[in-house]
Amino acid sequence: MxxxxxxxxxxxxxxxxxxxxxxxxxxxxxxxxxxxxxxxxxxxxxxxxxxxxxxxxxxxxxxxxxxxxxxxxxxxxxxxxxxxxxxxxxxxxxxxxxxxxxxxxxxxxxxxxxxxxxxxxxxxxxxxxxxxxxxxxxxxxxxxxxxxxxxxxxxxxxxxxxxxxxxxxxxxxxxxxxxxxxxxxxxxxxxxxxxxxxxxxxxxxxxxxxxxTSYCGLESMKLDSDPPRYGNAHPSIVPYGVFDAQDGPLVIAVGTNRQYERFCREVIERPDLVDDERFRTNIVRAANRDVLVPELKRAIGMHARQVLLERLVGAGIPCGEVLGLHEALTSKRASxxxxxxxxxxxxxxxxxxxxxxxxxxxxxxxxxxxxxxxxxxxxxxxxxxxxxxxxxxxxxxxxxxx
Structure with missing residues (x-):
């Protein structure tokens, strides 16, 4: 040996x-x-x-x-x-x-x-x-x-x-x-x-x-039914998921109310979405996602991905590119x-x-x-x-x- x-x-x-x-x-x-x-x-x-x-x-x-x-x-x-x-x-x-x-x-x-x-x-x-x-x-x-x-x-x-x-x-x-x-x-x-x-x-x-099935399984037992499916979004955190910039998709995970405020003011330049009572806390954002998410998608789509990533990092908000599998395996990070x-x-x-x-x-x-x-x-x-x-x-x- x-x-x-x-x-x-x-x-x-x-x-x-x-x-x-x-x-x-x-x-x-x-x-x-x-x-x-x-x-x-x-x-x-x-x-x-x-x-x-x-x-x-x-x-x-x-x-x-x-x-x-x-x-x-x-x-x-x-x-x-x-x-x-x-x-x-x-x-x-x-x-x-x-x-x-x-x-x-x-x-x-x-x-x-x-x-x-x-x-x-x-x-x-x-x-x-x-x-x-x-x-x-x-x-x-x-x-x-x-x-x-x-x-x-x-x-x-x-x-x-x-x-x-x-x-x-x-x-x-x-x-x-x-x-x-x-x-x-x-x-x-x-x-x-x-x-x-x-x-x-x-x-x-x-x-x-x-x-x-972890937390989804326990939510199902609590609801006594299947929980809704949200695809790439999160069932209880908004905004959270995959969004399309001008030149490609990225992941954005806004986990707290303070992060949401920085996201709106510093990243997408939409302070009006902070002041709106429907979006002040995560609970009401999740309840009003059908109104908020389209606004966020429009705002995100107005910027290049790299610009958004730099702003997100500067604001301390978790984010990342959505890479193809081959891109991920051959990335500098993996290497x-x-x-x-x-x-x-x-x-x-x-x-x-x-x-x-x-x-x-x-x-x-x-x-x-x-x-x-x-x-x-x-x-x-x-x-x-x-x-x-x-x-x-x-x-x-x-x-x-x-």
Whole structure:
């Protein structure tokens, strides 16, 4: 282990990632970013489903796959074979954490369920990710992000009032489930230091999707109905949202009455909107948004974006440009922060990968390895951890087990 790896928070923790697609791999990547050794188990010919999603990078990777699989090793095992299952069990015994998102009962059929793997390993931390509560009537239902976005009310709270239900631009339920799962694993690792005991952590996409309705969810319960949808605007703060300047959109977030006064006097030069009794406080501004917002839009549209941004900054009002995705990724801000980096790909040349968002003691955690080619770590991992001989590896390959 290098000195850099040894200094990482989860150095010395080994994770066996039996999951695929997004929520589980995202969780495993978070743990890998923090320093854990992550062994990703994939089918020898198909690999993870996401190796076929998105834009192709080399022979076995895609942009989708690469977005959730940095800092991992890929080991190919056919888990439908008895020998592949046994190798997976052997790897689990050498691991601190096992994650899986098989269909309900699938892990147990393969001999890779929690009760099966914890025999002789009471300190194992085992994470199961499913679509729905594994103890409820929908335990066997498969979970898909877009379905849960609909069922959890997320589509109903997204977009403008005159639009049909709208999904998020990214798979928000999957990603939040992955983050919640990583938090739970970290908590279990911390607890294990005190008790020496492992845990079976169970996460459901629906549970996490409902949780991220957050304050909108509580407003819905208070109203006993769906709250109104405001698109880019805020339900209770005015002005707040995306506005069009002469030459492009910008975000303006006027959070206090004093900011509103400065905004009207110093930014858009409309002091009359301060003195109007209908707009003096945020509560009445929100109640009269249908009258106020058109006036603000007209005033904002009379100025160039850069002029407005300079005035807004001078007045101490939160603001920013609305950038395209490529603009944001290639911006000076992203570059200076080191958020987008490249790694040397043996087939595709220098390839982009996003860097971990964490900083410890002022330093961003590194991308120790790019997303793995399919099976790149099979021989090395099975030799070093399980002591498999070259003869056995050769036989396993010829039989399609690895």
């Amino acid at each position: 290098s000195k850099m790896n040894a200094a990482l928070p989860l150095a010395g923790v080994r994770v066996l990632d039996l999951s695929r697609v997004l929520a589980g791999p995202w969780c495993a990547m978070v743990l890998g970013d923090l320093g854990a050794e992550v062994i990703k188990v994939e089918h020898p010919t198909r690999g993870d489903d996401t190796r076929d999603w998105g834009l192709r990078v080399g022979a076995t990777e895609t942009t989708y796959f690469n977005s959730v699989n940095r800092n991992k090793r890929s080991v190919c095992l056919d888990l439908q074979t008895a020998e592949g299952q046994q190798i997976a069990r052997d790897l689990a015994r050498q691991s601190d954490v096992v994650l899986q998102n098989f269909k309900f009962g699938g892990a147990e059929k393969l001999g890779l369920g929690y009760e099966q793997l914890r025999e002789g390993r009471d300190d194992l931390i085992y994470l199961s990710i499913a679509g729905y509560d594994r103890h409820g009537p929908e335990a066997a239902r498969p979970g898909y992000d877009i379905v849960v976005q609909g069922e959890a009310g997320l589509m109903a709270m997204n977009g403008n009032a005159d639009q049909p239900p709208l999904k998020f631009g990214i798979a928000a339920v999957d990603l939040f489930t992955g983050m919640y799962s990583a938090q739970a694993v970290l908590a279990a690792l911390f607890e294990r230091q005190k008790t020496g005991a492992g845990r079976h952590i169970e996460m459901a996409l629906f549970d996490c999707g409902l949780m991220i 200076e922060a080191g958020l987008v980096t490249t790694y040397a790909h043996p087939e595709a040349g220098d390839t982009h990968v996003l860097a971990p968002p964490y900083r410890f003691d002022g330093a961003r955690l590194p991308v120790r390895s790019g997303p793995p080619q399919l099976g790149e770590g099979t021989d090395d991992v099975l030799r070093s951890l399980l002591g498999l001989s070259e003869e056995r590896l050769s036989r396993l390959k010829s039989e399609g087990v690895v």
